[in-house]
Amino acid sequence: MKREILKVTGLNKSFGGLHATRDLDFVLSEGDLDAIIGPNGAGKSTLFNLLTGYYRPDSGTILFNEEDITGRLPHEITRLGISRAFQVSNIFSKLTIFDNVRSSVQAQMGMAFSLFRSADGLGNEQTEEILTLCGLLEKRGNIAGALSQGDKKKLELAIALAGKPTLLLLDEPTAGMSLEETQDTMALVDNLNRERNITILFTEHDLSVVFNHARKIALLHSGQIMVQGTPDQVRMNETAQKIYFGEHY
Amino acid sequence: MPNTTREVAATKATAKYNWFGARSGRAGLSAPVLAVLTPLALLAPWVGGEFLTVVGVEILVLGLFAVSFNLIYGYMGQISFGQAAFFGLGAYATALVCRACQATGEIGYLQFFFALFLAIPVSALGALVVGFFLVRLTGIYFAILSLAFGELLFYIVFSWYGFTGGDDGIQGILSPPFFRDPVNYYYFTLGVVAAALLVLWRITQSPFGYTLRMLRDNQRRAAFVGIDVRRAMLVNFVIAGIFAGIAGSLWAPFQRSVSPSLLGWVQSGAPVFMTLIGGADYFTGPLVGSVIYTALNAYVTRYTVFWPLTIGSIILVIVLFFPGGILSLIDERISGKSRSVQDFSKSEAPESITDGAIK
Numbered sequence: 084m085k086r087e088i089l090k091v092t093g094l095n096k097s098f099g100g101l102h103a104t105r106d107l108d109f110v111l112s113e114g115d116l117d118a119i120i121g122p123n124g125a126g127k128s129t130l131f132n133l134l135t136g137y138y139r140p141d142s143g144t145i146l147f148n149e150e151d152i153t154g155r156l157p158h159e160i161t162r163l164g165i166s167r168a169f170q171v172s173n174i175f176s177k178l179t180i181f182d183n184v185r186s187s188v189q190a191q192m193g194m195a196f197s198l199f200r201s202a203d204g205l206g207n208e209q210t211e212e213i214l215t216l217c218g219l220l221e222k223r224g225n226i227a228g229a230l231s232q233g234d235k236k237k238l239e240l241a242i243a244l245a246g247k248p249t250l251l252l253l254d255e256p257t258a259g260m261s262l263e264e265t266q267d268t269m270a271l272v273d274n275l276n277r278e279r280n281i282t283i284l285f286t287e288h289d290l291s292v293v294f295n296h297a298r299k300i301a302l303l304h305s306g307q308i309m310v311q312g313t314p315d316q317v318r319m320n321e322t323a324q325k326i327y328f329g330e331h332y
Numbered sequence: 333m334p335n336t337t338r339e340v341a342a343t344k345a346t347a348k349y350n351w352f353g354a355r356s357g358r359a360g361l362s363a364p365v366l367a368v369l370t371p372l373a374l375l376a377p378w379v380g381g382e383f384l385t386v387v388g389v390e391i392l393v394l395g396l397f398a399v400s401f402n403l404i405y406g407y408m409g410q411i412s413f414g415q416a417a418f419f420g421l422g423a424y425a426t427a428l429v430c431r432a433c434q435a436t437g438e439i440g441y442l443q444f445f446f447a448l449f450l451a452i453p454v455s456a457l458g459a460l461v462v463g464f465f466l467v468r469l470t471g472i473y474f475a476i477l478s479l480a481f482g483e484l485l486f487y488i489v490f491s492w493y494g495f496t497g498g499d500d501g502i503q504g505i506l507s508p509p510f511f512r513d514p515v516n517y518y519y520f521t522l523g524v525v526a527a528a529l530l531v532l533w534r535i536t537q538s539p540f541g542y543t544l545r546m547l548r549d550n551q552r553r554a555a556f557v558g559i560d561v562r563r564a565m566l567v568n569f570v571i572a573g574i575f576a577g578i579a580g581s582l583w584a585p586f587q588r589s590v591s592p593s594l595l596g597w598v599q600s601g602a603p604v605f606m607t608l609i610g611g612a613d614y615f616t617g618p619l620v621g622s623v624i625y626t627a628l629n630a631y632v633t634r635y636t637v638f639w640p641l642t643i644g645s646i647i648l649v650i651v652l653f654f655p656g657g658i659l660s661l662i663d664e665r666i667s668g669k670s671r672s673v674q675d676f677s678k679s680e681a682p683e684s685i686t687d688g689a690i691k
Contacts, residue, residue, distance in 0.1 A: 135428065161558040175549035186542040187557040194539040195559045196567060202539045203358070244558055
């Protein structure tokens with residue numbers, strides 16, 4: 084039995100009358116590469132927002148490495164080793180690609196409040212390594228806001244990696260990417276999981292990506308996990324077919 | 333608008349970066365601007381006589397004030413309409429100590445330096461208290477609350493006759509004999525402002541400087557790379573307040589008087605105008621703005637009482653036709669680039685107020 088890196092128990096979150104997350108229990112083991120799927124409005128983004136501290140849960144607990152992180156602030160959770168890449172790229176649009184990543188690396192190094200050191204000498208190697216991994220090294224001098232949609236998504240992932248995460252949450256990492264970019268990105272995701280032992284949880288609408296890359300899949304519906312298991316188990320599950328695959332397959 | 337090849341060269345040459353980052357090319361247009369301004373500043377009293385010496389002190393002091401404002405506007409992406417409160421607190425701190433020392437005869441040099449120095453803790457404390465509330469807000473709410481706090485501090489100084497002299501202000505502040513000579517005071521101011529600008533430049537090139545740029549571009553994401561956003565905003569607000577306070581402290585003995593209007597919203601408007609004229613995207617933009625604004629003010633008010641009309645027309649032209657300020661106009665001419673990239677990045681960044689990247 085592998086160690087539990089993330090353990091969510093009885094998580095609830097409502098927005099007015101909408102019960103977006105409902106008594107949700109979820110466990111992620113160290114080294115997992117798992118996916119969360121579900122129809123629009125199932126609560127995938129809400130779950131990510133709860134895990135990373137952007138929303139405060141109404142009730143329930145979130146344990147990360149056996150530490151209670153329920154109700155902590157996003158920057159505190161990030162510093163503990165949970166990084167997040169957003170569905171709609173969420174970058175620093177007036178900085179260069181290089182500065183986007185290096186400033187994030189410096190924040191990870193705890194240098195965000197360093198007033199009198201030169202930023203130019205800090206974290207360059209790690210930045211270059213991340214840019215190489217994400218295939219952005221040659222465009223390092225480009226202004227982030229002027230990039231193509233695909234490159235923005237790559238930068239999105241690069242910024243998340245700058246946090247040296249042990250748990251990486253990817254919200255639709257290939258949305259808006261070409262077929263080739265999708266393959267490159269998912270190859271990178273596999274590589275990060277295998278070679279660097281980063282536990283990864285991702286959401287994705289493209290089911291071929293999900294079934295080719297995820298080792299376990301959880302199906303979220305109306306804020307609850309309806310089915311959880313290996314790709315084959317989920318594919319064969321009747322409930323899953325009824326509420327989700329029916330409209331897709 | 334950073335030049336791509338230059339940025340690539342800059343990052344490749346990181347092994348050779350020097351203390352001020354000048355060799356790495358990050359100074360951008362600010363390097364030639366300083367190369368032009370520095371000899372002018374050094375020679376001004378010799379060339380321009382007493383009139384230019386007096387105007388020169390104003391340019392330097394208000395320039396430092398405007399650069400401190402731009403730390404909040406150009407770097408952090410928030411606009412403060414109450415920055416004069418800290419300028420005024422610095423000026424009053426110095427003036428009050430000077431008055432106390434003068435009560436027992438002529439002020440000594442040590443006492444005078446202490447009076448100047450006291451502006452730092454006083455303005456820092458003021459900015460800490462105001463900032464505690466301000467950093468909870470962004471955008472228009474930040475701007476309006478900064479205005480409200482500025483007016484609040486103005487009103488306290490305005491009404492507290494027993495301590496601040498109320499609307500009479502404090503008159504007859506005399507510096508020690510050496511500093512009464514305008515040329516001496518000019519060079520003293522030049523030295524202090526130059527030192528302050530070096531520290532400010534250093535801060536803008538530090539990891540914290542880049543933290544500010546991240547806050548400007550995308551506050552939400554900054555939190556998700558591990559930055560305590562409110563704390564970063566507060567630290568920056570206090571730094572900006574301190575340097576505004578230093579500028580104010582230099583102002584008091586030079587004018588030999590202080591009045592509550594130093595804290596008011598008209599005074600808060602000056603750095604906003606200067607920054608818009610010069611260019612918020614450049615470290616030296618507010619300095620260039622101060623040269624233009626202050627020199628114009630000095631000459632125009634000699635001939636006409638319509639100064640607000642004059643500066644209003646200039647601002648109108650700048651905002652309508654060169655929204656990036658004068659330096660951005662020059663930068664585009666040199667690099668031969670259109671503003672298309674800048675406009676694009678502007679449309680991509682709804683959370684931010686400024687456009688273009690800080691050099």
